[in-house]
Amino acid sequence: xxxxxxxxxxxxxxxxxxxxxxxxxxxxxxxxxxxxxxxxxxxxxxxxxxxxxxxxxxxxxxxxxxxxxxxxxxxxxxxxxxxxxxxxxxxxxxxx
Amino acid sequence: xxxxxxxxxxxxxxxxxxxxxxxxxxxxxxxxxxxxxxxxxxxxxxxxxxxxxxxxxxxxxxxxxxxxxxxxxxxxxxxxxxxxxxxxxxxxxxxxxxxxxxxxxxxxxxxxxxxxxxxxxxxxxxxxxxxxxxxxxxxxxxxxxxxxxxxxxxxxxxxxxxxxxxxxxxxxxxxxxxxxxxxxxxxxxxxxxxxxxxxxxxxxxxxxxxxxxxxxxxxxxxxxxxxxxxxxxxxxxxxxxxxxxxxxxxxxxxxxxxxxxxxxxxxxxxxxxxxxxxxxxxxxxxxxxxxxxxxxxxxxxxxxxxxxxxxxxxxxxxxxxxxx
Amino acid sequence: xxxxxxxxxxxxxxxxxxxxxxxxxxxxxxxxxxxxxxxxxxxxxxxxxxxxxxxxxxxxxxxxxxxxxxxxxxxxxxxxxxxxxxxxxxxxxxxxxxxxxxxxxxxxxxxxxxxxxxxxxxxxxxxxxxxxxxxxxxxxxxxxxxxxxxxxxxxxxxxxxxxxxxxxxxxxxxxxxxxxxxxxxxxxxxxxxxxxxxxxxxxxxxxxxxxxxxxxxxxxxxxxxxxxxxxxxxxxxxxxxxxxxxxxxxxxxxxxxxxxxxxxxxxxxxxxxxxxxxxxxxxxxxxxxxxxxxxxxxxxxxxxxxxxxxxxxxxxxxxxxxxxxxxxxxxxxxxxxxxxxxxxxxxxxxxxxxxxxxxxxxxxxxxxxxxxxxxxxxxxxx
Numbered sequence: 001x002x003x004x005x006x007x008x009x010x011x012x013x014x015x016x017x018x019x020x021x022x023x024x025x026x027x028x029x030x031x032x033x034x035x036x037x038x039x040x041x042x043x044x045x046x047x048x049x050x051x052x053x054x055x056x057x058x059x060x061x062x063x064x065x066x067x068x069x070x071x072x073x074x075x076x077x078x079x080x081x082x083x084x085x086x087x088x089x090x091x092x093x094x095x096x
Numbered sequence: 097x098x099x100x101x102x103x104x105x106x107x108x109x110x111x112x113x114x115x116x117x118x119x120x121x122x123x124x125x126x127x128x129x130x131x132x133x134x135x136x137x138x139x140x141x142x143x144x145x146x147x148x149x150x151x152x153x154x155x156x157x158x159x160x161x162x163x164x165x166x167x168x169x170x171x172x173x174x175x176x177x178x179x180x181x182x183x184x185x186x187x188x189x190x191x192x193x194x195x196x197x198x199x200x201x202x203x204x205x206x207x208x209x210x211x212x213x214x215x216x217x218x219x220x221x222x223x224x225x226x227x228x229x230x231x232x233x234x235x236x237x238x239x240x241x242x243x244x245x246x247x248x249x250x251x252x253x254x255x256x257x258x259x260x261x262x263x264x265x266x267x268x269x270x271x272x273x274x275x276x277x278x279x280x281x282x283x284x285x286x287x288x289x290x291x292x293x294x295x296x297x298x299x300x301x302x303x304x305x306x307x308x309x310x311x312x313x314x315x316x317x318x319x320x321x322x323x324x325x326x327x328x329x330x331x332x333x334x335x336x337x338x339x340x341x342x343x344x345x346x347x348x349x350x351x352x353x354x355x356x357x358x359x360x361x362x363x364x365x366x367x368x369x370x371x372x373x374x375x376x377x378x379x380x381x382x383x384x385x386x387x388x389x390x391x392x393x394x395x396x397x398x399x400x401x402x403x404x405x406x407x408x409x410x411x412x413x414x415x416x417x418x419x420x
Numbered sequence: 421x422x423x424x425x426x427x428x429x430x431x432x433x434x435x436x437x438x439x440x441x442x443x444x445x446x447x448x449x450x451x452x453x454x455x456x457x458x459x460x461x462x463x464x465x466x467x468x469x470x471x472x473x474x475x476x477x478x479x480x481x482x483x484x485x486x487x488x489x490x491x492x493x494x495x496x497x498x499x500x501x502x503x504x505x506x507x508x509x510x511x512x513x514x515x516x517x518x519x520x521x522x523x524x525x526x527x528x529x530x531x532x533x534x535x536x537x538x539x540x541x542x543x544x545x546x547x548x549x550x551x552x553x554x555x556x557x558x559x560x561x562x563x564x565x566x567x568x569x570x571x572x573x574x575x576x577x578x579x580x581x582x583x584x585x586x587x588x589x590x591x592x593x594x595x596x597x598x599x600x601x602x603x604x605x606x607x608x609x610x611x612x613x614x615x616x617x618x619x620x621x622x623x624x625x626x627x628x629x630x631x632x633x634x635x636x637x638x639x640x641x642x643x644x645x646x647x648x649x650x651x652x653x654x655x656x657x658x659x660x661x662x663x664x665x666x667x668x669x670x671x672x673x674x675x676x677x678x679x680x681x682x683x684x685x686x687x688x689x690x691x692x693x694x695x696x697x698x699x700x701x702x703x704x705x706x707x708x709x710x711x712x713x714x715x716x717x718x719x720x721x722x723x724x725x726x727x728x729x730x731x732x733x734x735x736x737x738x739x740x741x742x743x744x745x746x747x748x749x750x751x752x753x754x755x756x757x758x759x760x761x762x763x764x765x766x767x768x769x770x771x772x773x774x775x776x777x778x779x780x781x782x783x784x785x786x787x788x789x790x791x792x793x794x795x796x797x798x799x800x801x802x
Contacts, residue, residue, distance in 0.1 A: 002469055002573040002622035003346045003419055004648065004678075021344055023336030024266075024275035029551055031580035034684040044625065044678055045344075047419055047521075047570075048272070048549030049577040052625050052684065058677035062436070065674065066445075066655050073448040073658070076455075271548045345522075345548070346472075402439040403650045404478030409782065409791075412771075416522030417548055419570050420468040420495050 002046055006054060009041045017050065019043060098122065098316075117169075117239065124168040124304065127239045134239045136171035138162055139231035145224055147195065150263045151279030152355070155198035158228040160355055161306070163206040163283040168242070168302045168358065171234035172289035174208040180229040181213070185220045195226070206283035208232070240292070243320035244300035250367035251325060251387035252360040254287060254380045255280065256333045257310050261352025262341050265415060271345065275337035282356035287377045291360060294373045301361030308411045310350045311397065313359045314387075315410050319395040321361075326398045327387035327408065346418040350399075351411035361389070436649035442482075445654035450484035452658055456665045459486035462613045462755055463660055464606065466599055467620035468495030469648055471783045477650045487661065490755045491785060492606060494620065496571045496597045497523045498777035498784060499702040502744055504595040505529035507730050508567040511593065512542040516728065517560070518593075519553035520567040522546045527780055528773065531735055534567070550581045550592075557590040565724045569595045573622045575713050576687045579694035582715075582722055593724040596713035598697050599623050600631055605706050607639040611756050614641070616660045621647040621675040626691065628683025629673045640669045647675040694719055704749030704776025743768050747776035752785050759786040766790065 007019040012030070017037060019028045026048070030037065033050040037043055042059075043050035105119065112118050117127040125138030140161050147154040159177065166174050179199060183192065203209050259280040266273045284304075292299055301321065305313035310332070318325045334342075334349050342349040356379060362370050367385055374380035397408040453461055465471065471491045474480055483489055493499055506529040512518045518534065525535045525546060538544040543562075547553045550566050557564035564587075568578045575596040582592065603617055619632055624645045632643040642663035646656025656674045663670055673679050693716070700712035715723040724730075746764055751757035759765045759778070769775040771787055778786035 002467070002571060002620060003472075004469075004573075004622045004625075005343050021340045023338075023340030024273050024344060026272050026274065026344065029577075029580070031584060032576050032684065032687040032690055034686060044622070046573050046622060047577050048551045049580065051573060051576065051622065051687065052678045054677050062675075062677045065676065066436075066441070066651060069655055069658055070444060070448055073452060270552065272552065348476075399478065401476070401478040403437075403442045404481035406475055406478035406481065413526070416525055416546055418497075418523035419521045419574055420472075420497055420523060 004044045004046045004051070006042050006044050009037050009039050009043060011039055012037070017043070019045060019050075021045070117241070121241070123242055124165040125171075127169055130235070133235045133237055134171070135233060135235055136166050136169045136239065137231065137233045138165040138169070139229065140165060141227060141229040143224065143227050144264070146268065147191065147226055149267050149279055150277050151259070152281035153195055153198050154226060154228055155195035156202045156281045157355055158230045159199055159202035159206065160281050160283045162230040162232040163208065163285050164304045164356070164358070166232050166234045167285040167288040168240070168304050169236070170238050170240035170292060170302065171236035172285040172292065174206060174232050174234045174285065176211040176233060177203065177208055178231045179210045179213040180215070182216045182218060182223060182227040184223050184225050185217055187225055192226075195228075202283060206285055238296065240299060240302045242301055242303045242317050245317055245321035245323045245325075245361045245389045246300070247323055247389050247391040248364050249300060249323075249361050249389040250364050250385050251314070251327065251389070252362060252367065252371060252374070252383060252385050253305070253310065253332065254284065254358045254360065254374055255356070255382040256335050256338065257305070257354060257357070258334060258338045258342065258349035258352035260355040261309060261415060262338045262349065265345070265352070266341055271341075271417065273341050273344065275341060276335070277337055277341070280354055280356035282379055284356055284358060284379055287374065287380050288358055290373050290377055291370050295362060295366040295370050298363040298366035299360060299370065300363060303359045305354045305357055305359050307353050309352045309354065310359065311348070311408050311411055312351075314397045314408065315395070317359065317361060318389075318397055321389070322394045323389040323391065324393040324396050324398065325387050325389055326400060329399050329401045331384050331386045333382040333384050347415050348411070350408065351415060436647075436651035438651070442650050442654060445651060445658060446482040449487070449654055449658050449661065452661045452665065453484045453487045456486075456661070460488040461486060461615060461661060461664060462488040462490060463616045463618060463657070463664070464490040464492040464614045464753075464755070465618035465620075466492040466494040466603060467618070467623070468498070468781065468783070469622070470494065470618060470620065470653065473648045473650070473653055475783050479650060479653060483657075487657070488755065489657065490614065491753065491783070492617075493602050493702055493705050493750075493753050493777065495777065495781050495784075496574070497521070497527060497569050498781040499597060499705060500524065500527055500569055500595045501701045501703045502528075502530050503732055505533065506531075506732055506735050507725070508534055508565075508593055509537055510730050510732070510735060511565050511724065511728060512537045512544050514728070515543070517543040517545070517562050517564045518567055519545050519547045519556065519564065521569055524567060524569050529735070550578050554581055554586055554590060557587050560589070562589060564590050565593050566590070567593045567595065571597055571599050571620070571623050572626050572691060572713075575695060576626055576691050579690040582694050582719055583690055586722055591722045591724040591727050592715065594695070594714055596695065597702070598711055598713055600627070600635065601697075601710045602702065602705070602708050603635060604639070605708055606753070607635075607641060609750075609756070613755055615664045616642040616644070618656050618660055619643050619645045621645055621652070621678055624673075624675070624679045624683065626684050626687045628681055629671055629679055630681045631683070632671045636669045636671050642669055642672070644672045645675050645679050647678060702777070703780070704744050704747035704778065705753065706750050743775045749776035749778045749786075752778050759789040762786070
């Protein structure tokens with residue numbers, strides 16, 4: 001459900017923002033966005049409505065979360081040497 | 097649509113001269129043996145609402161479509177076209193004149209002319225504005241089919257994909273999208289000629305990715321040739337506006353129509369040579385090698401997304417925006 | 421070409437689409453799954469857009485063999501039941517102008533779809549959103565109805581438009597659905613083998629991740645909220661499988677850039693001031709208590725069901741027997757049955773005449789089986 005596409009706010013006119021979706025611009029309504037937005041902010045658009053302002057620090061937070069996820073798995077890996085072989089096997093399959 | 101043609105128009109026996117490529121081949125056109133040459137002929141009817149759209153109009157579409165269908169059979173010097181126009185009573189005179197000018201301009205681009213035609217008027221409400229039918233003939237020494245692919249052959253597209261489909265969709269449905277949309281409607285016989293001249297034996301399949309886009313064209317080529325095709329998604333040229341609009345509307349740009357592009361199947365040793373020649377032509381600057389034919393899974397088209405692989409699905413009917 | 425430049429910028433900023441990172445994550449997912457030491461490990465996503473993203477990026481080909489990612493009842497259009505489509509069909513047949521989302525157009529009712537009505541000359545128009553439908557209604561005197569489908573994310577847009585005020589000639593036929601209750605249906609199925617849920621990120625952006633906490637506790641199942649980019653899906657699955665492995669029935673939010681624990685408060689207020697949940701059938705699946713969203717009495721004047729007389733029997737008298745009662749979509753989605761176990765499959769139910777949600781959806785299990793004769797292994801092993 002809920003096809004959502006992120007874009008960058010270019011300008012705001014009352015309750016409507018012009019949002020750049022990296023090649024296409026479209027008007028997006030701001031009725032239900034969770035906090036005030038300003039030009040330069042990213043928003044998540046669904047059917048012509050901004051449903052969320054995406055703060056830049058939250059993008060960083062996601063990247064950090066994913067790195068942590070991979071690091072944790074890698075550390076566990078060091079403790080279980082036999083599992084390493086399995087990753088190797090998977091990578092082998094993939095490059096085959 | 098292909099099923100409809102098979103179930104209705106392919107019924108009943110026809111006697112054809114030996115070696116004729118006829119309707120049952122379901123190729124872009126027919127080819128009849130004339131002396132040591134082939135006479136290629138094709139016909140197509142055009143309906144589009146609205147008749148004028150960013151980058152073109154129904155007249156440009158009608159000429160380009162027929163010239164390109166001939167070119168897709170290897171016949172890149174159209175001798176002449178016919179043009180029949182059916183208009184709805186009350187259709188604007190100035191619009192009609194504008195379409196007529198466009199038809200002539202496009203013919204000049206393709207190096208051909210309209211030599212006969214017909215005009216009919218139907219009562220208001222009996223058709224949607226205007227319908228144009230064009231037919232064309234051309235001679236060629238060598239016919240290129242859409243079914244000559246073998247394992248190892250490379251697949252080239254001559255430019256960006258989905259331009260016409262997205263331009264018309266964004267414009268027609270008032271989706272509120274602002275962007276650099278423009279239909280690619282254009283005659284590409286000169287471009288195809290340049291490719292064929294540099295690799296006359298090595299180009300083994302041609303198809304124009306019109307309705308159903310690249311996906312439909314590849315499926316038809318794979319099915320008829322009895323090969324599988326693996327496409328690298330990252331290598332497919334797509335304009336920013338087309339990609340962005342596709343994401344917003346939830347449609348696949350590989351399902352969207354092109355009206356000035358060709359899909360070329362070429363033997364591997366000539367692929368780079370053909371690509372270099374294409375890129376030097378005005379309409380082929382964005383040409384790219386996008387895939388390879390394989391012996392596995394004949395009839396299937398596999399898309400390597402860079403993340404994983406999936407089957408490219410054949411589009412069904414009109415492209416529609418989705419929410420989920 | 422500037423295409424690539426922008427793609428790279430996007431990747432750096434916002435899109436989480438780096439293939440190299442995805443390979444690393446796929447390897448981690450395989451490792452975590454195998455560390456459980458049994459197979460299959462079965463998890464379910466409840467979101468059509470998750471399936472679309474998994475399909476679009478070809479992620480199934482990199483999921484480990486031991487992990488079964490089951491497509492749940494997650495497409496709100498596919499689960500729109502036959503009578504709801506019939507209501508829209510009847511309105512269009514009465515001469516009302518009907519606006520709807522593109523994916524709803526071909527969903528069959530008991531006799532026909534909206535696409536059929538349109539082909540017969542009915543006034544049916546596809547719009548990008550309800551905002552566009554209101555604009556079009558302003559340009560005409562005709563009665564206009566927006567046939568509204570979608571989960572809570574989309575229902576919020578409908579609610580906002582209604583609260584902002586609509587023209588006199590505009591009303592809404594709501595087929596909106598609410599996701600959380602259907603997860604309980606799946607969790608309660610006696611033979612269910614679902615061990616965890618991947619929750620829909622954009623619905624959770626509205627409702628907040630906290631809404632799943634009681635569910636996780638009650639059914640002893642982990643829930644991971646995640647987004648729709650390739651890395652989001654892989655990261656969400658890694659976290660979910662970790663929770664399954666560790667036996668932790670918790671809610672994890674892997675989509676913090678869009679989802680908070682509390683969700684979008686203004687949107688929730690708009691949603692619940694306009695809609696109330698009622699029970700209803702989800703096509704081919706089950707009766708879902710509180711699964712359908714209907715307009716509250718305050719908004720009766722914009723409720724197409726109260727504004728027009730919609731006599732469903734006039735359609736049903738002519739309709740063939742309702743096949744959905746024989747449909748086993750629910751079991752297929754729960755991972756209990758395969759399409760070939762359904763008496764309708766390939767007989768009364770095919771892509772041209774779909775009965776249940778799994779055949780309606782272009783990514784639906786039955787549709788894919790029908791088109792390709794089962795799941796095709798596109799893995800890199802071959």
